[in-house]
Amino acid sequence: MSKSTVAVIDYGMGNLHSAAKALEHVAPGAQVLVTPDADKILSADRVVFPGVGAIRDCVGEILRLGLDEVVKEAAKSKPLLGICVGMQSMMTHSEENGGVACLDMFAGEVKFFGDDLKDAAGEKLKVPHMGWNQVKQERPHPLWKDIPDNSRFYFVHSYYVTVEDESLVTGRGHYGVPFVATLGRDNVFAAQFHPEKSSRSGLQLLKNFMEWDGTL
Amino acid sequence: MGLAKRIIPCLDVDNGRVVKGVQFVDIRDAGDPVEVARRYDEQGADEITFLDITASHEGRDTMVHTVEKMASQVFIPLTVGGGIRKLEDIRTMLNAGADKVSINTAAVFNPEFVGEAAARFGSQCIVVAIDAKKVSAEGEPNRWEIFTHGGRKPTGLDAIEWARKMVDLGAGEILLTSMDRDGTKNGFDLDVTRAISEAVHVPVIASGGVGNLQHLADGVTLGKADAVLAASIFHFGEYSIQQAKEFMAKQGIEMRMD
Numbered sequence: 166m167s168k169s170t171v172a173v174i175d176y177g178m179g180n181l182h183s184a185a186k187a188l189e190h191v192a193p194g195a196q197v198l199v200t201p202d203a204d205k206i207l208s209a210d211r212v213v214f215p216g217v218g219a220i221r222d223c224v225g226e227i228l229r230l231g232l233d234e235v236v237k238e239a240a241k242s243k244p245l246l247g248i249c250v251g252m253q254s255m256m257t258h259s260e261e262n263g264g265v266a267c268l269d270m271f272a273g274e275v276k277f278f279g280d281d282l283k284d285a286a287g288e289k290l291k292v293p294h295m296g297w298n299q300v301k302q303e304r305p306h307p308l309w310k311d312i313p314d315n316s317r318f319y320f321v322h323s324y325y326v327t328v329e330d331e332s333l334v335t336g337r338g339h340y341g342v343p344f345v346a347t348l349g350r351d352n353v354f355a356a357q358f359h360p361e362k363s364s365r366s367g368l369q370l371l372k373n374f375m376e377w378d379g380t381l
Numbered sequence: 382m383g384l385a386k387r388i389i390p391c392l393d394v395d396n397g398r399v400v401k402g403v404q405f406v407d408i409r410d411a412g413d414p415v416e417v418a419r420r421y422d423e424q425g426a427d428e429i430t431f432l433d434i435t436a437s438h439e440g441r442d443t444m445v446h447t448v449e450k451m452a453s454q455v456f457i458p459l460t461v462g463g464g465i466r467k468l469e470d471i472r473t474m475l476n477a478g479a480d481k482v483s484i485n486t487a488a489v490f491n492p493e494f495v496g497e498a499a500a501r502f503g504s505q506c507i508v509v510a511i512d513a514k515k516v517s518a519e520g521e522p523n524r525w526e527i528f529t530h531g532g533r534k535p536t537g538l539d540a541i542e543w544a545r546k547m548v549d550l551g552a553g554e555i556l557l558t559s560m561d562r563d564g565t566k567n568g569f570d571l572d573v574t575r576a577i578s579e580a581v582h583v584p585v586i587a588s589g590g591v592g593n594l595q596h597l598a599d600g601v602t603l604g605k606a607d608a609v610l611a612a613s614i615f616h617f618g619e620y621s622i623q624q625a626k627e628f629m630a631k632q633g634i635e636m637r638m639d
Binding site for chain 1: 384385386427449452453476478480502503504505553583584608637
C-alpha cells in the first residue's frame with residue numbers, strides 16, 4: 166500500500182508551515198503536500214483548507230486560483246478539514262471588509278464580535294478573541310476521539326461563524342456570545358480554532374483527522 | 382467558563398542559543414531554545430516568546446533556523462521579537478513558523494510600519510512592544526512615557542496615547558514592559574498595565590518585574606492584563622508553569638489546566 170497523502174491547500178495566505186509540521190508530527194508515515202495544484206489536491210487522500218488574515222483577500226485568492234471548485238469537489242469525496250478563515254470561507258457570507266460573498270458550502274453568516282462585547286459579569290471583552298477557550302462538544306464525532314469535552318483550544322479571530330442548520334454544529338464556544346467553534350457534515354469538518362497551535366488537544370484532533378475515513 | 386488568561390515564558394536568544402541561562406532543563410544542552418520551549422510546552426505554557434537579541438546577520442540566519450526547528454516540534458503559538466524592522470523581516474519569521482512578530486523600536490521611528498505590517502499580514506500576527514517608564518513626580522497624576530534603547534532614551538511619547546495609536550494602526554496585541562520594574566522582581570507596574578489595558582480593545586501582555594506567583598496573579602486581577610510574561614522565575618526552576626497556573630486558578634483566575 167502506498168503512503169497516505171494529505172494536501173494542505175496553499176493559496177498564498179499566511180504560514181502553512183505550522184499546519185504541515187503538525188500533520189507530519191501526528192502522522193509520521195504520511196506524505197504532507199503543501200500545494201496550490203488542483204490535481205495534487207484532488208488526488209490526495211485528505212485535504213486541509215487553512216486560512217489566516219482578512220477574508221476578502223482569502224476568498225479573492227481562492228477564486229483567482231480556481232480553488233473554490235477544488236475545495237467543493239474535495240468536499241464531495243474525502244475527509245476535508247477547514248481551519249480558521251478556511252472554515253469562515255466555507256460559509257455563505259462574511260460581514261468582514263464591508264461584506265464578502267464566500268463559498269456557500271454551509272448556509273450561514275460570519276459576524277463581527279463587536280466593539281461592545283461583554284462577559285456575563287458585564288466586564289468588557291477584548292477583540293480579537295485571542296487565546297485558549299473551551300469547546301463544548303455538541304455531538305459525538307470521530308474527530309473528538311480521546312479529547313475530553315470542554316477541552317481548550319487556541320483561537321485568534323474577530324469574526325465568528327453562525328449557521329442556519331444547528332444540527333451541523335459539532336462544537337460550541339462562548340465569548341460574550343455563543344459561536345460555532347466546529348461544524349461538520351458527512352466527510353467535512355471545520356474548526357474556528359487552530360488545532361496546529363493547540364498543543365495536546367489540537368494534535369489529537371489532527372491525529373483523529375489523519376485516521377478518519379470520512380464516515381460518521 | 383470563558384477565555385483563559387495566558388502565561389508566556391520569554392526566552393532571550395542570541396545566535397540560536399538561549400542566553401541569561403535556563404537552569405531547569407535536565408539535559409546536557411540547556412542553551413538549546415527548542416529544548417527549553419519543549420519543556421515549557423510540557424509544563425503547560427500557553428505561548429512562547431523568543432526575543433532575538435542577535436546583532437549580526439549570521440546570527441539572524443541562525444535565528445530563522447531556530448524558529449523553523451522549534452515550529453516543527455512545539456505546537457503552541459510562537460512570537461518572535463527583536464530586530465523586526467522591515468516587512469521582509471516579518472515575512473521571513475512567519476514563513477519560518479512564527480505565529481506573531483513583536484515590533485518595538487521600528488514602530489517608534491516609523492509608526493506607519495505597524496499599519497503596513499497589519500495590512501499585509503493581518504493584525505492577528507502583529508504585536509507591538511511598548512517599553513514604558515513613569516515620568517510623573519510623586520504626588521502628580523501618573524504619566525508614563527515610551528523609552529527606547531533598553532529604557533535609556535526618552536521619546537516624549539505618552540504611553541497610553543501611543544498604545545491607542547498602535548492599535549488604531551492595526552496592532553493585534555500589546556506587549557507592555559515597565560522599564561522601572563524590569564529585572565527588579567518587585568512585580569508588574571500594575572497602574573500602567575491597567576491604564577493601557579482599559580485604553581485599548583486588544584489583548585495586553587504584562588511584562589517586567591515578576592518575582593513570585595502573586596505578581597502574576599496581580600497582573601491579571603489588578604492590572605487587568607490578558608496575559609502575563611515572565612522569564613527568570615521559570616528559567617531558574619523557582620516555579621514551574623504548572624505551579625503558576627494552579628496558584629492563579631486558586632485565586633479564581635480562569636486558566637488552561639488540561
